[in-house]
Amino acid sequence: MSSHTHPAVSPGAAVRVAVADIFRRHAPRYRREHVLTPGQGKVLRDVVACRTAALGGHVDVCGVCDHRTVGYNSCRNRHCPTCQGIQAAKWVAGRVDRLVPTHYFHVVFTLPSELRAVALANPGVVYGLLFEAATATLLELAASRWQAQPAVTAVLHTWTRQMLLHPHLHCVVSGGGLSDDGKKWVACRKNFLFPVKVLSRLFRGKLINALVVARNAGRLKFVGTSAQLANPIAWEALCSTLYRSAFVVYAKRPFGGPEQVLRYLGRYTHRVAISSSRLVSADDDAVVFRTHGQQAVRIRPEEFLRRFLLHILPDGFRKIRHFGLLAPANVSTRLAAAQLIVNSLDRRRRRETPDIPPARTFAMPDGTCPDCGGPLVRIVVHRARPPPTVVLIA
Numbered sequence: 001m002s003s004h005t006h007p008a009v010s011p012g013a014a015v016r017v018a019v020a021d022i023f024r025r026h027a028p029r030y031r032r033e034h035v036l037t038p039g040q041g042k043v044l045r046d047v048v049a050c051r052t053a054a055l056g057g058h059v060d061v062c063g064v065c066d067h068r069t070v071g072y073n074s075c076r077n078r079h080c081p082t083c084q085g086i087q088a089a090k091w092v093a094g095r096v097d098r099l100v101p102t103h104y105f106h107v108v109f110t111l112p113s114e115l116r117a118v119a120l121a122n123p124g125v126v127y128g129l130l131f132e133a134a135t136a137t138l139l140e141l142a143a144s145r146w147q148a149q150p151a152v153t154a155v156l157h158t159w160t161r162q163m164l165l166h167p168h169l170h171c172v173v174s175g176g177g178l179s180d181d182g183k184k185w186v187a188c189r190k191n192f193l194f195p196v197k198v199l200s201r202l203f204r205g206k207l208i209n210a211l212v213v214a215r216n217a218g219r220l221k222f223v224g225t226s227a228q229l230a231n232p233i234a235w236e237a238l239c240s241t242l243y244r245s246a247f248v249v250y251a252k253r254p255f256g257g258p259e260q261v262l263r264y265l266g267r268y269t270h271r272v273a274i275s276s277s278r279l280v281s282a283d284d285d286a287v288v289f290r291t292h293g294q295q296a297v298r299i300r301p302e303e304f305l306r307r308f309l310l311h312i313l314p315d316g317f318r319k320i321r322h323f324g325l326l327a328p329a330n331v332s333t334r335l336a337a338a339q340l341i342v343n344s345l346d347r348r349r350r351r352e353t354p355d356i357p358p359a360r361t362f363a364m365p366d367g368t369c370p371d372c373g374g375p376l377v378r379i380v381v382h383r384a385r386p387p388p389t390v391v392l393i394a
Contacts, residue, residue, distance in 0.1 A: 018276040019081045019308075022287060024048050026301040033302075040309045046075035050082050056380075064374030078319075079312055081275045088270035091320075092262055098326060099262070100151055100338050102185075103175040104255040105193040106264070109134035109203055110248040111167040114241060115211075117226035119167055124314040125219050126211075127156055127167060133207035134169045135323040140202065141194045142324070148177030148186035149334065151325040153265070156313075159273045161291040163307035170268060172261055175254070178325060178338040185341045193251055204247040208239060269320055273311040 027044045036044075049055050057072035074083045111119060111130055119126040135152055142150045151174040160166045176187035214220050215235065222230040229235050255261050280288040280296055287304040290296045299307075313319060322328070325335040367376050 046077040050075040062369035084270035099258040106252040150177035152323040
C-alpha cells in the first residue's frame with residue numbers, strides 16, 4: 001500500500017502507540033511471509049524485548065515503607081528508537097574535548113537515486129564508498145585551497161521523513177584547518193566553505209570511480225532490483241547516466257560555533273528511521289505517523305515494517321566517522337596543536353565547556369524513597385531464560 005498524505009494532526013494529539021507495539025503485533029506474520037537478514041531479525045526481537053521483563057532489570061525497594069519501583073533493562077540495539085537518547089548524550093559528552101573553538105559548516109552529500117538499488121544489495125560497500133568519496137572531496141579541497149587539514153565528522157542517514165530509502169551523509173566541517181606544516185590555523189570565511197558546484201563534481205567523480213573499482217574487484221553483487229546491472233552493458237549505461245547527472249550536494253546554514261555543533265550532533269548522531277513520538281495511531285489496517293509539521297502519512301503495518309527494515313545497517317558498520325584532524329591518528333597530535341593555536345589567537349576568549357544534552361539523561365536514582373525518604377535497596381533481576389529443552393532418548 002503506497003503512502004498518502006493524512007489530514008493534519010492536532011498538536012495536542014496523544015501518542016497512543018510505540019514502535020515496539022507495532023513490531024509486537026505484526027512482526028510474527030511479517031517474519032513468516034518475508035526472508036529477513038540475521039541483522040533485521042535481531043532488530044525486531046530486540047525492539048520488542050526492550051524495557052520489558054524479557055531482558056531483566058531491577059527493583060528498588062524502600063526498607064521503611066516497602067515502596068517499590070521496577071525498572072527494566074534496555075536492549076541497547078543501535079536501531080532501537082527507545083535506546084538512543086542516552087547513548088547520544090554520552091557520545092556527545094565524549095566529543096567536547098575534541099572540538100576546535102571555531103565556526104563550523106554543515107554539508108550534505110546525497111547518494112543518487114539511480115544507485116539506491118545497488119545500495120540495497122550492497123549496503124556495507126556502497127555506504128562505505130559514500131563516506132570515502134564525500135570526505136575525500138572535503139579534504140582535497142581544503143588541501144588545495146587552504147593548504148590545511150580541517151576537522152570533519154560524518155554521519156550516515158538513510159531515510160526520508162516517510163521512511164523511504166534516501167541515503168545521505170551529514171558532514172560537520174571546521175571553518176578552516178591546521179596548515180600542512182602544523183604551525184598555524186588557516187581560517188576560511190564565516191559564511192562560505194567551498195563552491196557547491198565544485199563539491200558536486202568532485203564528489204561525483206570520486207564516487208563513480210570508487211564504484212567501478214569495487215565492481216571490477218568483485219565486491220558488488222547484483223540481486224533483486226539491481227540484478228540487471230550484472231550485465232556489463234547495463235552497468236556502462238548506468239555509469240554514463242551518472243556522469244551526466246548533477247550529484248546533490250548542498251551546504252546548509254553554517255553553525256555559529258562549537259555549542260551549536262554539539263546541539264546538532266546530540267540530536268542527529270543516534271537518530272533512527274522513526275521514533276515513537278511521531279506515531280499517531282496503529283491498528284490491524286494502518287499505521288499513521290507524522291512527517292513534516294503536523295502532516296502525516298497512512299500506510300499498512302506490513303509496509304511500515306518493510307520501510308523500517310530498509311535502514312538496518314550491517315553488523316559492525318560505523319555510521320559515525322571522523323576524518324582530518326579528528327581521525328584517530330591525529331587526535332593527540334595535530335588536533336591538539338590546532339586547539340592550542342586557535343585558543344592562543346584570542347587570549348580574551350574564555351574556554352568554557354559547551355552545552356551538551358540535558359544532564360538528566362545521566363541521572364541515577366539518588367537512593368532515597370520518593371514516599372517516605374527512606375533508603376532504597378536495589379535488587380537485580382536477571383533476564384528471563386527459556387525453559388530447558390527435554391530430549392527423549394529411546
